[in-house]
Amino acid sequence: MRNTTSLLRNARALLAIAALAVTGAAMAQNYSTELIEKGRYLATASDCIACHTATKDKPMAGGHAISSPVGEIVATNITPSKTHGIGNYTEQQFSDALRKGVRADGARLYPAMPYTAFARLTNEDVHALYAYFMEGVKPVDESPKASTSLPFPMNVRASMIGWNLLFADDKPFEADAAQSAQWNRGAYLAQGPGHCMTCHTPRGALMQELGSESLSGAQIGAWWAPDITNSKTHGIGSWSVDELTTYLRTGHLPGKAQAAGPMAEAITHSFSRMTESDLRAISTYILSVPSHKPEEPAGRNRFAHGQATDATASFRGTSFAEGMKQSGVALGSQIFTANCASCHGASGQGTQDGYYPALFGKSITGEANPSNLIAAILSGVDRETPQGGHVFMPPFGGQDNAMVPLNNDEVAALSNFLLTSYGNPGVSVTAAQVQTIREGGEKSSLILLARVGMAVAAVILLLLIVLIARKRRNRV
Structure with a gap:
């Protein structure tokens, strides 16, 4: 009798466990696979992983420090962890954080999280993103080691209420009936998930986007997000839709540009993983955005400066030690030959396959703002390609993996040699500018x-x- 009772109890326990397992399985799959995958694609288009991931083994767990003119902003854990992430968010709370910059606890987010752009997202796309983050992302039950700590009064998050009233526009995207379906798709992706305006549009004294100068270039920490309007002299109006699509897909456009810095991250994590049709739509829209600057009839764009030049004859027969005692362009030519020529060629011509790009006819040496040239020398280039390749240039800023640490004077000398020989000779770099970039860019007033x-x-x-x-x- 006792054995029978014991067996019944065990059977009931097993049934209860089975029922819990079935219930748990049902709870874990509240959304269809198709909806979750749609959300995954939108999260990729939004490049969420670039900002919210500090280490590859913990995607979306936060901890990555985002440089801003008012200090570093540390991205939070946005995995579905119920203890450290957003696992307890309702869909409305998720939407408010995404589109209005308001957390579930009512605290305000800083616009380093581009909610001003994500406000353009449709309700359907927000729903898909919510499904993905709740069921397509692995929960990580830990908080980032660091947190955002801005100086007073920026540390008072309530101040963002006034900023939002002045500058935030939470209207969803509205299609332009006068434009094609492809153009509208591109406008939606660029203005919303892709948040191109967030980086490429200059900002005012209160850090608000200057809408009248949309996509005409802006400083993003140590890097310069260049003018990408359709101006042929100031922007990328000399590019075709095919060329811009190629650049977005690969991060490389032979003879014109090579992605580095934040754009390299966007290529690696976002654009290179999007469909060809969406990339073409974005390109179509971007190349339709007009510049607020007047065209310069006789002006050259940033892709038309420089030529192959070999400077070794200027110091041949001089010992390296003696050469390093020089200054200015002469010192820069010595540094180039010792550290750069083995990859980029003695004449700056690069390699035939383009892996090591030529240094002339490029945005990085032809741009009027030398930030990207300085930042690339200091920080190097490190990004993955869609084919599983690895684009790498070592840093020279004194990091642990730096080849030969260069001081500010040496970086300035090298930059000026590159500009004079292969780029825009009207631009020059000072040691003070190098220090500013080394520190992460200019600070806001x-x-x-x-x-x-x-x-x-x-x-x-x-x-x-x-x-x-x-x-x-x-x-x-």
């Missing part, structure tokens, strides 16, 4: 402006209190 504004407001408030108090005394 917004913090100082905010503090001064708060001090002025406090003085005005104090004066009002004194005036009111005096009026009350006079009445008495």
Whole structure:
């Protein structure tokens, strides 16, 4: 009898466990595979992984520090962890964070998370993204080791309420009936998930995007996001849709550009994984965006500077030690020959297969803003290709994996040699500029402006209190 009772209890326990397993399986698959995959594609188009991943083995777990003019902003854990991520978010809370910059606890996000762009997303796409993040991402039950700690008053997240009232537009994307379906698809992807404007549009004193100068170039930390309007002299109007599509897919356009810095990340994690039709749509839209700058009839664009030049004759017969005592372009030519020529060629011609690009006729040496040239020398280039290849240039900024650490004077000398020999000779680099890029780019005056504004407001408030108090005394 006891054995029978024991068997019944065990059977009931097994049935309960089986029921829980079935329930758990049902709970784990609330959304269709098709919807989750759609969300995965949209997350890829949005390049979420680039900002929210510090180590490859913990995707979307946060910890990556994003450089901004007001300080470093550390991306949070956006895995479906219920203890450290967004696993407890309702779909509405997820939508509010994504499109309005409001966390589930009511705290405000900084626009380093481009909610101003994601506001363009349709409800259907937000739903797909929610399905993906809840069921297509592996939960990581830990918080990043560091967290965002900006100086006062930027550390007061409530200040973003006023910023949003002034500058945030949370209207979803509206198709332009006068344009083609391809153009509208490209506009949606570029303005929304791809958030091209977030990086390539200059910002005002309060860090707001200057819509009238859309895509005309902006400084992003140490790197310069160049003008990508359809201007033939200032932007990429000399490119065809095929060429821009190739660049977005591969990060390389022979004879014109090679992706580095944040754009290399975007190519690796986002654009290279998108469909050909979507890349062509983005290209079609981007190449239709007009420039606010007047065209220069006789002007050369940044892809038309420089030529093959061999400078070795200028110091042949001089010892390396003696050559390194020189300064300016002469020193730069020595540094180039010692550190760069083995890959890029003695004449800067690159390799035939383009793996090591030529240094002339390129945006990096022809651009009027030398930030990318300096940043590439300091930080190198390290990105993966869609075919599983690896594009690599070692850094020379003193990192642990740096080939030969170069000081600010040496980087400036090398930059000036490259600009004079292979690029825009009207641009020059100083050691002070190198130090600024080494430190992550120029800092914003917004913090100082905010503090001064708060001090002025406090003085005005104090004066009002004194005036009111005096009026009350006079009445008495």
